[in-house]
Amino acid sequence: MRILNITAQRPDSTGSGVYLAETVRCQTASGHEAAVVAGVGAHDEPFIGASVPCFPVRFDTDELPFHIAGMSDVMPYPSTRYRDMTPAMTAAFVRAFEGAIARAAEAFRPDAVLCHHLYLVTALARETLPDVPVCAVCHSTDIRQMKMHGLERERIIAAARRLDAVLALHEDQKAQIVELYGVDEARVHVVGTGFNAAVFNEEGAVRDAEGALRTKPFEIMYAGKICGKKGVPSLLEALDAAARSDEARRFFAPAFSEGALDGGMAPFRLNLVGGHSDEAEYERIVERARACRFPVELPGRIGQDELVAAYRASDVFVLPSFYEGLPLVIAEALACGCKAVTTDLPGVRSWYGGHVPGASVLYVEPPRMTTVDEPLADDLPAFEARLARAVAQACMMPRAQVDMAHISWEGLTERIVSAVRDCIG
Secondary structure, three states, rough: OOOEOOOOOOOOOHHHHHHHHHHHHHHOOOOOOOEEHHHHHHHHOOOOOOOEEEEEEOOOOOOOOOEEOOOOOOOOOOEEEHOOHHHHHHHHHHHHHHHHHHHHHHHHHHOEEEEEOOOHHHHHHHHHHHOOEEEOOOOOOHHHHHHOOOOOHHHHHHHHHOOOOOEOOOOOHHHHHHHHOOOOOOEEEEOOOOEOOOOOOOOOOOOOOOOOOOOOOOEEEEEEOOHHHHHHHHHHHHHEEEEEEHHHHHHHHHHHHHOOOOOOOOOOEEEEEOOOOOOOHHHHHHHHHOOOOEEEEEEOOHHHHHHHHHHHHHOOEEEEEOOOOOOOOHHHHHHHHEEEEEEEOOHHHHHHHHOOOOOOOOOOOOOOOOOOOOHHHHHHHHHHHHHHHHHHHHHHHHOOOOOOOEHHHHHHHHHHHHHHOOOOO
């Protein structure tokens, strides 16, 4: 089968970008032919393997004189918020992607199209290729955009209802798709997510033996965009309160050899891995990190090998985000031997509980929200207290051994290809 994969943003960054890149890799590995239409910067490389034809739409050019439009308001590279796009910017976006999709279809002759995000570029694919089966993967940031503002709303909804299939990450998301877009429930298929087990695993990890008394702090890690919507400031507040608390130090003391904490050593340290785009917000986070009573590292964006090494060196992975689809970083962290703490967001607990039963994951009740991803400020202190307790509990609890081999990109791609194939007459 010849599959044209389409995204409006870079296919090497963010969860949805990794999702596209990995499923394209698996498409070609299993004998399918793949091509990609993607939004990239003026001088960016296509980010896809040399054997995969890529039809880039270049931003920051005369044709598109603004940054890549990002599905999240905060991206790990310079970006434009959809809500800030003027009619002229939207028209330029439409022209550029309609042209790229038409050129790709003419050159590649796809049997089917697989779009990422139930949003504007998917609508353009449906309109441009009325005689080709078009399917789309929902990543939840599209639902967020639809709830936050009205850019091309009716156009997007009309196109979504004409898609041959919609692929959801989990059951809660499927229900949201049916309600928000009015898509026939029978055409929405739950496919989940995956991770690369050949890369993300415990091979070479060195950790203290279970139950051994520690002489060094617990290693806590976060990976993702360094911004407020991901809950990073709340994580710093939560852990700093714990580091300053005599009660918390007494809680951690049984895990350490006698006297290890007497010299003022904090019971944990934090590694915040990821990029940022809002410089002012990032500087506020850096300043808060410097004021913490425990060590905080901010290495920025790192390569995959470094990311794997960071997971393997960590005891607990924390994702305190206020809005997610189905975060694959949890799967990566678990596969590398971390215990995990995450906000109890819709669909996440049920999916991981069903696919990785018994995994060492603790879920933290989120604060109430004023918008889709903006927490109520008055609720943050209580949320941060819950988060601190969960992280402390995760540090001290034994790690469960779980089998994650079946949650692979290969298995996910098989499910996606099966749904796409069913759409071809």
